[in-house]
Amino acid sequence: MRKRQSAASEPTSGLEEDEEDRQFIQVLARAMDILRAFTAEDSVLGNQELAERTGLPKATVSRLTYTMTKLGQLSYLPRFAKYQLGLGLVPLGQLALDNLAIRQVAAPLMRHLAEETNASVSLGSRDGLSMLYIEHFSPRTAVALQLRIGSRVPLGLTAMGRAYYAVATDAERAALDARFALAEPERWPMIQQGLQEAREMHAALGFTISVGDWNRTVHAAGAAFALSTGGIVAVNCGAPAFMLSRERILQEIGPRLAAVTQRIETLAGLRH
Known part of the structure; x- marks a missing residue:
């Protein structure tokens, strides 16, 4: 069970009630939780911070951030050993706003x-x-x-x-x-x-x-x-x-x- 976040900063998708739904893909929901953890105020986060914000195990977070970096959804900053949202999200975000x-x-x-x-x-x-x-x-x-x-x-x-x-x-x-x-x-x-x-x-x-x-x-x-x-x-x-x-x-x-x-x-x- 995921650790609950405060209402003021909760990044999760809000679909916990669907966890028993066979059509609900947990790994996708967890990836979305990772993306929602980033905010305009906190644009650079490490695996430990992401684990704390999402309530996911750090090992799970590490696998997700590795995969999402490969796909361009995240960018890794070696100097800080942290991540920021990747350029691969820009076209999608702009398209969503344009719609x-x-x-x-x-x-x-x-x-x-x-x-x-x-x-x-x-x-x-x-x-x-x-x-x-x-x-x-x-x-x-x-x-x-x-x-x-x-x-x-x-x-x-x-x-x-x-x-x-x-x-x-x-x-x-x-x-x-x-x-x-x-x-x-x-x-x-x-x-x-x-x-x-x-x-x-x-x-x-x-x-x-x-x-x-x-x-x-x-x-x-x-x-x-x-x-x-x-x-x-x-x-x-x-x-x-x-x-x-x-x-x-x-x-x-x-x-x-x-x-x-x-x-x-x-x-x-x-x-x-």
Whole structure:
């Protein structure tokens, strides 16, 4: 059984419930766990670090990293005896982003919102118990949040993740609840309360908030909507806490983000 990761950094695929499925290929899932362990903040990792992050035996990790290096999915750095994501992934990643038409629709509105509010604006979707940034715009300021495309933030504690949860189906929310309770048993009551409050706020106001819940120095608002393909994307607008008070989030940033999100939906043909 794999060692569980915290909800804030869990890189695993989130398919542990399928381990008894005969159609489920474990070795492929483990290889994906290796890839998800790399983040924009931790782009170079060794076998020991990968083992700790994935919960896989180090011997298994060593075989996987060797094979994935041969295939170009990883690059080995002899000087550090560590790995980074390989160039072989670049075409696949770019193709995946190009296929997300919602990025093209959302980008101009996100950029404008970032410039007007002097805050960072990002578009993301769920990856396990995290939200993965698929588009990002920073304001022209030295104090912008240091996040970018490919960054992951915890679903349960961020405005973006809470917005995603608020729009998810009952079945998906129930599955997420079960995973959070297992991955974060001690913090689950606190996470659950935040998620339930987010559902109510998003239904009433069209946005959610996170005021220092993930990072005490970061305040943000989030809004989400369902795609015609069945997926969900979320948009957030955040900045360092000293620039973005709770009052400003509730009175200005949240309502503006909700309006921008609705405009994206309309332009994408998802709202009439």
